[in-house]
Amino acid sequence: TQGLSPVRRVAREVEARDAAALAPISDADLPEEITPLTHALNKLLKRLGHALGAQRAFIADAAHELRTPLTALKLQIQLAKRAGSEEERKMAFAELEQGFDRAMHMVQQLLTLARQEPGASPQKRENVDLAALAQQVAGTLASVAHDKRIDLGVSRADPVTLEGDPDALRVMLENVVENAMRYTPEGGAVDVAVKTVNGGALVQVADNGPGIPAGELERVFDRFYRVPGTAVQGSGLGLSIVREIADAHGAEVKLANTAPGLKVEIIFPGKL
Ligand SMILES: Nc1ncnc2c1ncn2[C@@H]1O[C@H](COP(=O)(O)OP(=O)(O)OP(=O)(O)O)[C@@H](O)[C@H]1O
Ligand SMILES: [Mg+2]
Incomplete structure (x- = not known):
């Protein structure tokens, strides 16, 4: 003692x-x-x-x-x-x-x-149909697309079901598609695709807008950060939210310039 x-x-x-x-x-x-x-x-x-x-x-x-x-x-x-x-x-x-x-x-x-x-x-854990979710999100933004004359479509929707929080996953997808719609000028195109790859799943959102300068590709995930000179309003929180939700689902978010445009990929590694 x-x-x-x-x-x-x-x-x-x-x-x-x-x-x-x-x-x-x-x-x-x-x-x-x-x-x-x-x-x-x-x-x-x-x-x-x-x-x-x-x-x-x-x-x-x-x-x-x-x-x-x-x-x-x-x-x-x-x-x-x-x-x-x-x-x-x-x-x-x-x-x-x-x-x-x-x-x-x-x-x-x-x-x-x-x-x-x-x-x-506590995160909800339910079976979520990713393809259906992509269709839903595109559907809710159809009128915005129409007003801005943006060709918004789901080009591919492989059947993918994963375990996750359906509300959070919708918010994640909405933020990515909203960005594509917001930063792509009138008359542009936004394409959403859900694919199965290597036993995992991949959500792609591609636009043909200005893309993001190479040096800013990491920083845009910071809270409140917006690319300097971005004319359209926003709070700079969307991609932070996207990353947070992806993390919670073991998914990775990748941005790539496709000249013209930005391609956002959300990768759910093989656990289907
Ligand atoms: N598809 C895109 N094309 C071009 N620039 C983009 C695109 N998506 C995001 N950005 C740039 O990245 C910045 C950060 O995006 P983020 O979604 O985090 O915030 P926001 O769109 O400014 O505001 P919020 O989403 O909170 O309303 C944007 O301000 C914009 O400069
Ligand atoms: Mg945003």
Whole structure:
């Protein structure tokens, strides 16, 4: 029992800590058999520290990013108040509504991202028909495609069923197809394909828009990151959401420029 007293002392020290005190536990005078445990705990504390830091940075970024559309809204409200004519008032309100939609979209994307964080909520595990999902997503975007004169189609839909969260997988596919639709100019084409390969599955979304500069292909997955000069509005969260959902399903996301256009591949390795 004599030998345990340093253990008790360390236990008391750890117990007294507050949730933010993540400094490593000193194992200076602990019995040797205990040190693998303290090392493992210290590694965990380090990971927790990184995760906490990332969360803090994310909240700061989110607040900053939300302030931009909200500041614009404030300005638009002032303009609407000052409108001299009915015509001016109508225009101001139309802009106000657009600004509102932008802020709302960002909140929606933030919420989706929060829900997809690992450990945020238990992931549903159901059999999901990927081909049917691709058809559904293309179907819901048909009117947008029509308005923008984009030729949106599902060129191939191999029968693929995998185990996963159907809502999350839909959100993932929607974000990729929406990007293709949004960044491809009027009159372009967007093609969705679901293929079986090597006992796994592959979802491809190809467009013939501008693609993404080679140096930005990794960064576009960062939260809030948008390629500089992107004219169309967006919150910069779509691909972060896509990657999070793919990760949760053991899938990999690859981007490639096809000159012209971007090809997004989501690869579910062989486990069908
Ligand atoms: N198909 C594409 N063609 C060209 N550029 C793209 C395409 N998809 C994404 N990008 C670029 O990558 C950036 C990040 O995309 P992401 O989906 O993460 O955010 P977003 O579309 O800007 O906003 P959100 O999806 O949250 O509304 C976009 O801003 C755009 O610059
Ligand atoms: Mg997007």
